[in-house]
Amino acid sequence: MNRQRTPIKAFLFYTGVILICIIPLFVFAWMIMTALKTQVDNLAVPPKLIFDPTLENLRDTLAGRNFGGYLLNSFIVAFFAVIISLLAGLPAAYAIAKYQLRKIGLSLLMARMVPFISYLIPWFIVFRTLHLVDTYIALITTHLIITLPYVIWIMVNFFENVPPSLEESARIDGAGYVQAFVYVILPIARNGVFTASVLAFIFSWNQFLFSLILSGRNTMTVPVAVFQFISYDQINWGGLASAATLITLPPLILTLFIQKYIIRGLTSGAVKE
Amino acid sequence: MVERKVKYLFPLPALLLMGIIVVFPIGYNLVMSLHEWNLAGGSGMEFIGFKNYLALLEDGRFWNSLKVTAVFTIGALGGQVIIGTLLALFFHREFKGKALVKAIFLFPIAATPVAVSLIWAMMYNYDLGIINHMFSMFGLPRLAWLASRSTVIPALIITDIWQWTPLIMLIVLASLESLPQDPFESAIVDGATNFQILRLITLPMVRPAIVVAAMIRSIDAIKTFDLIYVMTQGGPDIASENLNIYVFQKGFSYFRMGQASSLAVVLFTLVLVVNIVLSMIRSTTDSSTEA
Numbered sequence: 001m002n003r004q005r006t007p008i009k010a011f012l013f014y015t016g017v018i019l020i021c022i023i024p025l026f027v028f029a030w031m032i033m034t035a036l037k038t039q040v041d042n043l044a045v046p047p048k049l050i051f052d053p054t055l056e057n058l059r060d061t062l063a064g065r066n067f068g069g070y071l072l073n074s075f076i077v078a079f080f081a082v083i084i085s086l087l088a089g090l091p092a093a094y095a096i097a098k099y100q101l102r103k104i105g106l107s108l109l110m111a112r113m114v115p116f117i118s119y120l121i122p123w124f125i126v127f128r129t130l131h132l133v134d135t136y137i138a139l140i141t142t143h144l145i146i147t148l149p150y151v152i153w154i155m156v157n158f159f160e161n162v163p164p165s166l167e168e169s170a171r172i173d174g175a176g177y178v179q180a181f182v183y184v185i186l187p188i189a190r191n192g193v194f195t196a197s198v199l200a201f202i203f204s205w206n207q208f209l210f211s212l213i214l215s216g217r218n219t220m221t222v223p224v225a226v227f228q229f230i231s232y233d234q235i236n237w238g239g240l241a242s243a244a245t246l247i248t249l250p251p252l253i254l255t256l257f258i259q260k261y262i263i264r265g266l267t268s269g270a271v272k273e
Numbered sequence: 274m275v276e277r278k279v280k281y282l283f284p285l286p287a288l289l290l291m292g293i294i295v296v297f298p299i300g301y302n303l304v305m306s307l308h309e310w311n312l313a314g315g316s317g318m319e320f321i322g323f324k325n326y327l328a329l330l331e332d333g334r335f336w337n338s339l340k341v342t343a344v345f346t347i348g349a350l351g352g353q354v355i356i357g358t359l360l361a362l363f364f365h366r367e368f369k370g371k372a373l374v375k376a377i378f379l380f381p382i383a384a385t386p387v388a389v390s391l392i393w394a395m396m397y398n399y400d401l402g403i404i405n406h407m408f409s410m411f412g413l414p415r416l417a418w419l420a421s422r423s424t425v426i427p428a429l430i431i432t433d434i435w436q437w438t439p440l441i442m443l444i445v446l447a448s449l450e451s452l453p454q455d456p457f458e459s460a461i462v463d464g465a466t467n468f469q470i471l472r473l474i475t476l477p478m479v480r481p482a483i484v485v486a487a488m489i490r491s492i493d494a495i496k497t498f499d500l501i502y503v504m505t506q507g508g509p510d511i512a513s514e515n516l517n518i519y520v521f522q523k524g525f526s527y528f529r530m531g532q533a534s535s536l537a538v539v540l541f542t543l544v545l546v547v548n549i550v551l552s553m554i555r556s557t558t559d560s561s562t563e564a
Contacts, residue, residue, distance in 0.1 A: 013368070020360065021374060024381050024439065030403060031392045046406055084290075092287035099280050104288070111295045113544045115496045117520045118537040121305065121530060122298035125312075145294050152287060177279045206385045208499045213525060223387040227503060230391060237395060244388035255383040259376055263443045266382075267485065 031248075034241035042237040057238035061246065070225040071246070076136060077211075077221060078204035081143040082197050085151040090193070093155030094181060098164065105156060108149045116209050119145050124213055134216025142210040147200035154199065154265045158192025159185070195261040202251045222247045306535035312528035325535035335536070337511055338519040341426065342543070345501075345515055346494045348430040349437070354487050356434065357441025358479075362471070364442070365449040375446075378439035386436070390503035393432045394419060397504075419505050422512040429513060433500060437493075441486045448482030449475070484555040488548060495544050516540045 034042060036053040061067050096104055119142065127138045162185055170180040186193065208223040215224055226243045255262060306325055308318040329335045364374060381389070396402050397418035405415040418428045456478075460470050498517045501507060507514030507522065514522070517540060524533030 016363065017368070017370070017374060020363070021377050023435070024377055027389070027392055027396070027435065028380060028384075030396065031388070034392075034395065043401065045401065047401070047403055088287040088290050091283035095280055095283035101280075101284065104284060108291075111291070113492055113541065113548060114295075114299060115517060115520070115537060115540045115544065116498070117496075117517060117524070118302045118534075118541055119295070119298045121524050121533055121537060122301035124524075125301075125530065141294055144290065148287065148290060148294070181283075202383055206387075208387050208502075209521075223385060223499075226387050226391060230394075230503070237401075240391060240395070244385075244391050248385045248388040251383040251385060252380055255379045256376060259372075259379060262379060263447050266440065267444055267489065 028252075031241050031244055034237050035245045037238055039236065039238055043235075057242040058246070061239055061242040065225075065229075067222075067225070067243065067246065070220055070222045073136075073215070073219050074205055074221040074223075077139045077143055077219075078201045080136070080140045081147045081204045082151075082200045084140070084144060085147040085200050086193070086197065089148055089151035089196075090155055090186065091181065093152045094159050094185060096152065097156045097159035097162075105153075108152055111145070111149050116145070120210055120213060123210075127214060133214055134218050136219055138214040139211060139219060139221070142214060143204045143207055145210075146203050146207065150203060151196045151200050154196040155189065155192055157264065158189045158195075162188050191261060195258045195265045198254050198258045199262070199265050202254060205251055302534050302537055305531055306538050308531040308534075310530040312530050314528075318531070321531070325532050326539075328532070329535065329539065334511060334514070334519060335516075338514050338516045341513060342495060342515040342517075344426055345430060345433075345497065345513075346491065348426070349433040349494050349497075350487060350490055352430065352434040353438045353441050353490060354483060357438045357486070358445050358483060360438070360442040361445035361449055361479075362475070364446055375443065378443055380439075381436045382440050382443075384436070386499035387503050389436055390432065390500050393435075394504045397428055420509060422509055425505055425509065425513045429501060429504060432504070433494065433497065436500075437490055441483075441490065444486040444489075445479055445482055448479045452478050481555060484551060488551045488555070491547050491551060492544055495547060496540065516543070 033051075035057050036055070037048070037051055038054050038056070041048050041051045092104075095101060123138070123142055124133070127133045127135075132138045166184055166188065167180050170184040171177070175183065206223065207221070208227070211221040211224045212227070215221055220228075222243075226240075226247055229240055229243055258265070305318070307320060307322060309321045309325070310316075310318045364371065396404050399405060399415065399417055399420065402418075404418070408415055416424050418424050452475075456474050457470060460474055465473075496517050497515060498521065501513055501515060501518055502521070505513045507518040516536065520533050520536040520540060523529050523536060
């Protein structure tokens with residue numbers, strides 16, 4: 001819009017921008033500062049803004065509490081949840097987009113409205129009966145409830161923008177349906193595949209409820225471990241903030257790679273009629 | 274035909290998988306809700322019809338959890354939609370650093386809810402928390418926040434607004450950026466004021482996007498678990514126990530699987546009804562903008 005802009009207005013605008021951006025940033029800044037403070041500094045009243053940073057808390061958290069093991073558990077569960085979601089979800093999404101199988105798309109949306117706890121109660125009973133509580137199988141199965149529909153929604157959205165003529169010309173050149181899909185369609189939709197993978201990974205990484213009940217000593221994921229820390233050392237703020245920083249850093253970094261597509265990814269399934 | 278093979282074979286693995294991981298537990302959940310089953314007591318399932326549901330009518334803790342769910346959802350969702358839309362309107366212009374602002378607003382959305390809840394719980398701490406410190410700097414009284422019945426829900430709402438307003442903001446901003454320019458140009462030519470343009474052109478055109486954003490958020494806000502469980506576990510007493518937390522306690526603290534299942538069915542019904550209402554609002558806004 002061609003409204004006049006004076007230097008004073010620009011100055012006020014940027015002041016507003018900075019003040020607004022401080023609000024989301026402040027919480028992360030405070031988390032990192034708490035992680036870098038000694039116990040003495042963390043208990044100081046009034047809170048110190050200037051202090052001697054220490055890496056002790058982060059080192060203690062990583063070394064002393066098997067945090068590496070929890071990180072590995074989270075990674076294994078998220079990795080397999082994403083891979084299985086892609087293997088099953090990509091061809092399904094392509095067929096839904098190509099043949100306009102709207103009923104399947106709609107029923108996937110319903111799956112999202114069902115509270116996780118409605119899935120958790122039956123699965124807990126099944127896994128308890130089969131002695132599979134505290135196994136990767138239990139965690140990956142339940143995380144798939146979240147990641148598989150998400151991958152499909154996102155990919156339907158991306159596949160709908162692939163011109164159908166591409167698959168046809170690939171098949172005229174002698175490729176089968178599967179070959180055409182793998183070597184022609186998927187490379188064109190690679191931004192979508194990447195976005196879907198990253199979002200599904202973050203959803204699994206951040207998952208708390210399923211893991212709270214279905215993980216145990218051998219498979220505990222990071223969110224559950226961090227939750228356990230809270231009851232063990234309520235006043236060790238440096239340690240708690242270190243754990244919070246370590247768990248939340250991977251998703252924050254990952255989002256930067258899919259920044260361009262993330263809103264489209266998060267709203268797909270709801271935006272289409 | 275080969276063509277038909279693609280149509281049915283490509284979705285088959287996903288459909289089979291969804292049948293096992295999604296459809297089966299939903300069915301099992303419904304069946305269980307008609308049974309009395311105390312997992313801790315060692316007895317088996319006993320069919321009792323709709324007694325679990327009827328018992329809810331006289332369960333004060335159930336009504337309390339419904340009230341908490343309603344107050345939390347309305348407060349959080351209302352705050353997010355209003356603030357998110359205002360921020361989107363504010364940022365809807367070309368300026369240096371816009372990409373950076375968008376990146377900053379992605380952080381709360383992507384952050385692990387357990388970590389966010391933990392940090393906010395520390396910030397709300399009575400003695401050492403930064404929030405009470407700032408309050409006393411401005412001469413305001415220190416509050417007990419999460420420890421007091423009267424402030425626990427507002428405190429949880431503030432945290433939820435902090436984490437999810439950015440999502441609404443980014444969805445509405447994306448919609449604003451994709452609007453056609455013609456109506457705005459002709460309105461300026463006709464001498465419309467900024468406020469008139471906002472009220473008569475901009476807001477009606479982004480209303481569908483706002484409703485979609487509200488739908489996405491409402492689904493998750495009604496079912497909020499991580500935030501409340503990490504920060505208060507439903508306390509003090511049951512002052513912040515929403516329906517989802519109550520289902521969890523029934524199932525995994527008391528092991529009353531039948532009762533927990535019936536509560537879960539009620540929770541799902543609630544999400545469904547709210548979404549049907551919102552999609553009705555959405556279809557009326559869609560047709561009014563096209564007319």
